[in-house]
Amino acid sequence: MDSLDKKVLKDVSVVLTSGGKGTRNRPISLYSATSMIPKGLMRVMGIPLSELQIEMLRAESIGQFYIITRYLENRDQLSNRFGDGRVRFGVDIAYSEPLEDILNNGSGDAILRNITNHNIPGHSIVLANDNVYEANWTEAVKFHKERGAVITILATQMNPRETIGDYGLLDVDNTAGKVTKIIEKPKSEKELLSALNLSVSARLADIVAQVNTAGYILDNAALVAIAQEDWVVSGRRKKSGEFDMAGNLIKGLVERAYPVYAMVIDNWADLGSNPKYLKSVERALAGEFPSIDKVLASRGYTNIGNNTLVHQRTYERRYNGGKSLKDLVETGAVEIGPNVLIGSDVRIKEGVKIRYSSIEKDSNIGQNAAVSHSVIFPYCIIGENARIERSILGLQVHVNSSGDEPTTIEANSFLGPDISVPRGYHLVGVRVFPPYEFKPDTRTIAGRILMPSQQSYLKSLKE
Template sequence: MNSDNQFVGVLLAGGRGERAKPLTLAGPTYLRSKALIPFLGRPLIEWTVEQIHEQGADDFYVVAHGLENRLQISSLLGAGDRHGVSVRYSRTRLDRYNTGSGAATLHNIEAWDLTGDALVLPVDSVVDLDVAAMRRRHRESGAVVTVAVVERPAAEVAGKYGTMSADADGLVSEFLEKPTREVADRLAREREDQGLGSALPTSAGLYLVDCAALRDVVRRAGLVRRGTGTLDWGGDLLPWLVGVGCPVVTHPIGEMGDLGSVPDFLLSAIGALDGRFPHVTRALGPSLDGASAVWIDPTSLALPDPRTGLTLAEKIVTGMVEIGPGVRIGRHVEIGPGVRLDHADLGDGVDVAEGATVSRAVCADGAIVGPHAVVTDSYLGPLVTVGSSRRRPARLQAFTALGDGAAVPPGIRLSQVTVYPGLRIPREARVPAGSRLASAQEVLDLAG
């Protein structure tokens, strides 16, 4: 039990990550938890735990779901000793109640007997959050739930984000989950008429909860005993709370990066490399020259490439490579001459051969980018091979994503293409833009 003056983190980690495929696929059919997706050299859940721990939470409660999800997360976090925190996991018998983020939260804070403040947050986002400021607003407003919000234009909100109507003090009167463009535009006009600006407050999926008050409200209504029907925070629980008169308020936060899809993941990674998330920038440590947004592990600076025999440090000094801005290079990365990198995250053991360009892209551990390849706005999973040559350069663009161990041949042109783990695209294949290749048979069909 946590007393009323305690503050804990509740991590909603049981989602399947369907939208994020192939980032969440460790094999053609084997899902890794969204919590374990690598983000700038660390699993997502480690970034979350570290950030919230730095701001006062020593106890974390993980809502998991199913055998693999639970084992994957517990094998990483354990009891929390390595991270200087305490970690507990939801009980297996409650999995049947984890039907939506709201239901999962309600059933588990009841099972854990939490009574103080809990920050309920997903594991598929990165945020710029001042916890102390959010807790002050929560206490001063007397809210049962305080919703972290980011203001976005109506066009961006429509069909994608939940939004709400709130007065100048942030007290919410209505929630709308993923409104149509027409509704979003109407809400924007109403806010502008009220002198609040035209941008709409959108939920970051992060909630500060007075556990004792929330438990009391739902217990009296019998909501927590309604079986296994789906109950989400944004679409169900928050509108219900407002409808029964519970005070729900908004709290604006600096930034939110959604990691639930390949485009969102890439945009969030680029944003982090550009400094949008201060806790990430701090954790990356000193940059290459103390000023530019370039981080290179010393083992990579000292690694020569086989073509010239020069180390990366020597190639940087002589201008044989172009690196930055917004670049992170992990350990033992081999960079050839003539390489150009900007807004790119390269994991450990990556090879980027001579003449290649990697821009606004992520290359996970062990990926190979062949000579003169052009990889832009794309994701390369662990151990991916991009075949390429001067005569037949490969080109990947427009949020293309290659799953773990996938391979593509020299000369390939991929635009907005998804390739599942382990698949090898043959030389003769012509892959239409927007294709999603999930099986070997689909690859064979392309080859004709």
């Protein structure tokens, strides 16, 4: 980074928001039957999301970070992992205070409170902890400052139909990038057509919409002053409803003609639900996010061809004097790729085929098993001849399988932590919550949510 770029980012800090319970990612967002993994510690290609964001922005010589947390498990796990940031990252990390978290009334209120209570000067980049962002940060901040924006929304582009039920749209003056209207998440195509002033649905195919990614660049001083205005003060005090960042604060700013702008960033992915998580990891495996590849390269990963990243220790290690993964790949005894990540200390046996998948650290893939379009969390054991397709296995899932009784897990199946699947089972589009125990009478299970019995749950609390 040259001196001019450093000057642009000199007065910039970073705010990471990690306030939810990750309910849409359950059961894979569970650490156990009674505890959760914070959104910021959910992984993409083995890297926790908030860690990726810290690595990405400290590389831009930004040294001050704030993490807004809510709920004990978010606060405790994030602060335990990152501490004050100095030893691990060479940056300063501060956390929102427990009293702030109790008082916060929505995302807009939380961000205003964080800026005010920490007396944050200059400008802030705000990122949601369940999203992946790819941007030229110097250009984004320069865009923000040159326009004198109070808030610059980091935007992405998609077909309007993709926004239904999920994302708010931005009406933008494409010449200058000024936001002229905030459109709430449309609940139906009819509502979408009305919001876009269209009468014929066929026209939607020809339109590219700008969408809010829940990432922002803020002018902190301007927002501190605006926070004193009556409409903000009264909005933050409401006991019913929340003072949301997009739906209340930004919408109110636009309606009052404050300078709010939108900038389309290079790329973005949403990991806020399990189907989106699976799709986003597959995009990352395809190389859509260079910032992820850069972090992996610094952590001992090597591209062995066919867009396959393997941790060097996994690739070269020999178990019990046997063949290394490198030997197995070079002789064709194992097929890996395209678009695969293999984490550290993963054991892979002969005959294994892995495609379009992320296999995270300390997992074991048995002989002749096949994994495709899937995410395997750390510590999983996949038995021989098992087939995993378009699914996510949470922490330490054990898939028992054999040549005589192969096990198949497919079609958007999502298994929570420490689940043990018996041999010969066929799971299709299921969600399995811990500590569920499979029953021997039904081996094919489709389209169900499998919850533990009260007896199993109470037993897990005693163990």
